[in-house]
Amino acid sequence: MALINDTTLRDGEQAPYVAFNTKEKIQIAKLLYQNGVDELEIGIPAMGSKEQSDIKELINLKLPIRMMSWNRAIISDLESSLECGLRAVDLSIPVSKTLIEIKYKNDIDKIFRNLEETITLAKQEGLFICIGSEDSSRADIGFLKEIISFVENLGADRFRYCDTIGILRPLQTYQIISQIKESSNIEIEMHTHNDFGMATANAIAGIEAGASSVNTTVIGLGERAGNASFEQVLMSLKYQFAENREINPSKLKQLVKFVSIASNKPISDSMPIVGKNIFAHESGIHADGMIKNKHAYEPFSPQSVGLKRDFPIGKHSGSSTLDYHLKKCGIEVDKSKLINLIQNVREIVTNRKKVLNIHELKKLYLCS
Numbered sequence: 001m002a003l004i005n006d007t008t009l010r011d012g013e014q015a016p017y018v019a020f021n022t023k024e025k026i027q028i029a030k031l032l033y034q035n036g037v038d039e040l041e042i043g044i045p046a047m048g049s050k051e052q053s054d055i056k057e058l059i060n061l062k063l064p065i066r067m068m069s070w071n072r073a074i075i076s077d078l079e080s081s082l083e084c085g086l087r088a089v090d091l092s093i094p095v096s097k098t099l100i101e102i103k104y105k106n107d108i109d110k111i112f113r114n115l116e117e118t119i120t121l122a123k124q125e126g127l128f129i130c131i132g133s134e135d136s137s138r139a140d141i142g143f144l145k146e147i148i149s150f151v152e153n154l155g156a157d158r159f160r161y162c163d164t165i166g167i168l169r170p171l172q173t174y175q176i177i178s179q180i181k182e183s184s185n186i187e188i189e190m191h192t193h194n195d196f197g198m199a200t201a202n203a204i205a206g207i208e209a210g211a212s213s214v215n216t217t218v219i220g221l222g223e224r225a226g227n228a229s230f231e232q233v234l235m236s237l238k239y240q241f242a243e244n245r246e247i248n249p250s251k252l253k254q255l256v257k258f259v260s261i262a263s264n265k266p267i268s269d270s271m272p273i274v275g276k277n278i279f280a281h282e283s284g285i286h287a288d289g290m291i292k293n294k295h296a297y298e299p300f301s302p303q304s305v306g307l308k309r310d311f312p313i314g315k316h317s318g319s320s321t322l323d324y325h326l327k328k329c330g331i332e333v334d335k336s337k338l339i340n341l342i343q344n345v346r347e348i349v350t351n352r353k354k355v356l357n358i359h360e361l362k363k364l365y366l367c368s
Contacts, residue, residue, distance in 0.1 A: 001243050003213040005189060006032050006230055007041035008259060009058070010070050012221035015263065022054050024262045028218070029058050031255040036234065036245050039066040041090065041215070045080035046071060055084045066128065073114045073131075078121055090160060091118050092132035095139040095147060112150060119154040130158040130189060137163040141179060148184050158187040158213065163202055166195030166225065170205035177209035189213035194225040203228040204236055218259040219267060219274070231256060231273040231305075239300055253306030273305055280310040282355075284318020287311050291320050313356040315349045318342065322361065329362045337368050344368070 008028055013020050020028065029040060040063075043055045059067060068088040071077035081089050093111050094103045104110055115131070122129045131151045136144060148159050161177065168176075177188060190206035190213070192199040203214045216230035231252060237243040256274045260267050269277040279302040281287040289296030290309070302309050311321045319338040322345070326333050344364060349355055356364070 002207045002211070002237055002241070003038040004036075004230065004233060004237075005039040005041060005066075005068070005213050005215050006037045006217065007070075007191075007215045007227070008032065008217045008221060008230065010041045010043055011191075011215070011223065011227055012217035012259075012263070014223050015221045015226065015265075016223070018221065018263045018265070020262055022057055024258075025054055026057060026061065028255075028259060028262070029061060029063065031251065031258060032218070032230070033063045033065060034248065034251045035230075035255050036247065037065065037230070039068060039088075039213075041068045041070060044070045045084050045086070046077040052080065052084050055086070059085055068128070068130065070132070071118075073111075073118045075117055075121065078118050082125060086127070088128035088130070089122055090130040090132045091115070091122070092134055093147075094135055095133040095144060096135035097140075098138060099135045111147075115147075115151055116154060119151060119156055123155045128158075129156045130160050131156050132160040132162060132191070134162050135164040136161045137165070137168050137176075141176065145180065145183050148180065148186060152184060152186045156186065158189050159184075160189040160191050160215070161206065161211070162191040163193055163199075164191075166193030166199060168192070168198065168202045169196075170198060170201045173202045173205040174209040177206045177211055181210035187212050189215065190228070191215040192228045193222065194220060194227060197225070199226065199228040200232045200236070203233060204240075207237075207241075219256060219263075219265060219271070221259065221263055221265065229272070235273050235300065235305070247304060249304055249306035274307075276307065277310075279307055280312050282312045282314045282321075283316045284321065287324075288318060288320035291324055313345060313349075313358070313361050315346050317345060322365075325358050325361055326365055329358060331362065331365065333365075337365065341365055341368055 009025055042058045043051050045052050066088050068090055069081045069086045070090045071081055073091040073093045094100050119129060188211040190203045190211045192202040214233055216233045217227040218230045220226040220229040238245045267274055269275050281290045286297045322338055322341055323333050
């Protein structure tokens with residue numbers, strides 16, 4: 001069973017123009033726990049006293065799940081995490097030539113020294129240690145394997161593979177993670193970004209290749225185009241991987257709505273899993289199928305995510321949709337009238353760019 005390590009409170013908040021206050025962070029953490037998250041990444045202690053205070057508040061919730069901080073692999077960052085009372089840390093290093101040059105001036109030996117110092121101290125303190133490899137997808141695979149072997153021998157528990165600028169493709173992700181798994185026993189975590197719209201797909205491909213953990217954010221919040229979506233990964237694990245996960249539809253809806261408001265990021269009507277129109281069937285063929293069998297054109301029920309099914313009366317509606325709505329009005333439908341009614345509906349909707357409501361349909365039918 002894959003673990004969901006949600007980073008809405010760290011990487012999600014790093015999205016441009018997003019800032020959560022303490023009360024919002026507490027509510028998000030509680031709702032994530034109630035929605036079955038396995039672990040939380042809750043902030044960056046090195047940001048200063050306010051961030052540290054928020055982290056302590058989150059730890060004091062005493063949620064029965066692991067809480068982790070993000071740190072550079074330097075002693076001062078790690079000490080800030082220890083002062084907060086954290087028992088799990090992500091220690092991040094750059095691994096691509098581009099970022100090693102920018103951040104370490106190509107001093108690769110310093111990367112290894114920093115890793116040894118921070119891992120040694122973290123082990124002495126009994127912490128769970130994840131090593132975050134920033135920009136993994138642009139790194140040399142041989143160098144990655146060298147880093148993994150080094151940190152594994154020092155006692156690190158997990159290696160976070162980061163597609164930092166979101167350039168991977170799912171098949172490519174599968175091949176890379178498979179290679180890493182063949183040469184190491186360390187737990188692999190996927191951290192993916194959505195620059196090409198593939199964050200969730202790449203996260204899932206990593207799981208299929210043997211990764212045992214995945215970073216997510218609610219509604220895919222995160223830098224630039226965002227991260228792998230919590231709700232998409234959650235539903236994928238339940239329905240595509242058949243994991244035994246209980247999903248509370250009302251709590252999921254509450255979580256998504258709360259994060260959307262707190263981040264000032266509206267949810268599009270067609271957003272996967274949570275968009276309000278994803279169970280709306282207008283196409284005549286699809287609507288006819290759904291009216292006859294609720295499994296015809298849906299991979300999971302709207303009730304499972306706190307939404308509802310709808311059959312809009314629009315340009316592409318067919319006779320089944322019109323018959324369905326008219327019968328709900330208590331009308332015994334004269335099928336011979338439906339062909340002309342369909343044409344009238346199409347003309348009205350096309351001209352005004354808005355579907356009909358049930359009362360308008362009833363009036364149109366009775367006047368036909």
